[in-house]
Amino acid sequence: MNEEAPFKGFESLSELGEFGLIDQIAGLFGKGCVEDTIGIGDDCAVLPYKDGQSLLITTDMLIEDRHFRHSWISAEDLGYKSLAVNLSDISAMGGKPLYAFLSIGLPDDLTLDWVERFFRGTRELSETNGVKLLGGDTTKSPGPMVINYTVLGVMDEDSVLWRSSAKPGDQIAVLGKLGESGAGLKLLIENKSSYSSSEQAMIKSHSRPQLYVEESQFLASNSAVHAMIDLSDGIQSDAGHIAKKSGVTLQVDADRIPITSDLKQVCESYNWDSLELALSSGEDYGLLFTFDEANAGRLSDEFKQKFNIELTIIGEVKDGSPELTLLKDGDAFDIGKKGFDHFRSEKLERSDSSDPSG
Structure with missing residues (x-):
């Protein structure tokens, strides 16, 4: 440039x-402003720390009516999710989250009950993952609520999983309930008075995403794993980031994308495309990673034994232009939609039924 x-x-x-x-x-x-640092362009900034370790730093912001509506999410779930999106970035590089700092702008019409429940949700997730909230900043917001976390983590410097480390011949695998958060958002937009159990599962995936903190640390400790990213913007965007940073082609077989029975049931009810949601909708906060094909069986077996989760292989890394290519029934295809982009995707308009008192 x-x-x-x-x-x-x-x-x-x-x-x-x-x-x-x-x-x-x-x-x-x-890349960075200090020697030996890696800054803009990955899930976290990475700084030298001590005793062969690296310090990971990430920050993420949620804005009312852009990322959430009060009428759609409880105070507890919003407190949980606003920290979760940052812990997911630490996990994307295989790190252990340690400390959090919160800057938050609050409208003055919020009740103290709502504020207490927000922080109880945050505390629930922080205690589960051994993360300490050490400070930040609070202010009155004249407009929408703004929530911004900064989270610090640590890991062995030789184990950091960069977006730029995918290698030709690698297998591509995913963890997570792909597309469920996107379906949950669509259901909230439907604004129904009641939801089936499958629909409630979609909404929960959107409001209280499952994280893979321990699983990511296990993957980072395995030399067979080369590159990783969290699925915050959808496979189409996030796999493309690895392809661009690594200078390779990521070839994904859409027929191998895992789609849960709950998602299939909901999509059939509303005539939605479950594959489109699984590929392009964001906020799943699962993991996509690449690893050495020769170790595929061993890695899958060890992972299943430790976490009782099956790794799903969805494609492979190839020499070629830095891009994502999608196959379906063996042929190239394009679903048309792309992943979430803050400046191109539509915002959430304020709901007339929004109740900031919770």
Whole structure:
């Protein structure tokens, strides 16, 4: 990028897009501002720490009516989720989360009961994962609520799972209930008075996502695993990030994408495309990673024995242009939709029934 004319050739943020904006900023500042650091361009910034370890730092923001509506999510679940999205970034690199800092802008019409329940939800997740809330900042917001966490984690410096480390010949695997969060969001938009058990499962996946903190640390400790990313924006976007950073083609077989029976049932009821949701909807917070094909059997067996979870292999890494290619029935195809982009995707409009008192 020409540092004397950053953003040249673009007329708006919507044209540039979220990830284009990140690329432009990274080009202006470089990988990091301090020697031996890795900054913009991965799930976390990585700094030298001590005794052969690296310090991981991530930050993520949730804005009312962009990421959530009060009428759609309980105070406890919002407290839980707002921390979860940051812990997921630490997990994406295989790290152990340790400390959190919260900056939050609150409208003054919130009840103290709502605020207490929000922090009880945060505490539940922090205690489960051994994370300590050490401070931050609070302020009155004249508009929507703004929640911003910064989380620090640690891991062995030789075990960091970069987006840029996928190798030709690697297998591609996923963890998580793909597409369920996207289905949960669509159900909330439907604004029904009651939901079936399968529909409730979708909404729970959206409001209180399952994390893979211990599982990610196990994967990072295994030399067969090369690259990893969390599925926050959908496979189409997130697999594309690994392809771009690693300079390889990620070839994903759509016929091997895991789709839960609950998601299939809900999609059949509403005539939704379950495969489209599994590939393009965000906020699943599962993991996508690549690993050495020669170790596929051993890694799958060890993972199943330790966590009682089956690894699902969905494709392979190939030499080629840095992009994601999708196959269905052996032929290339395009579902048309892309993953979530903050500057291109539609916002959540404020609901008339929104109740900030919780």
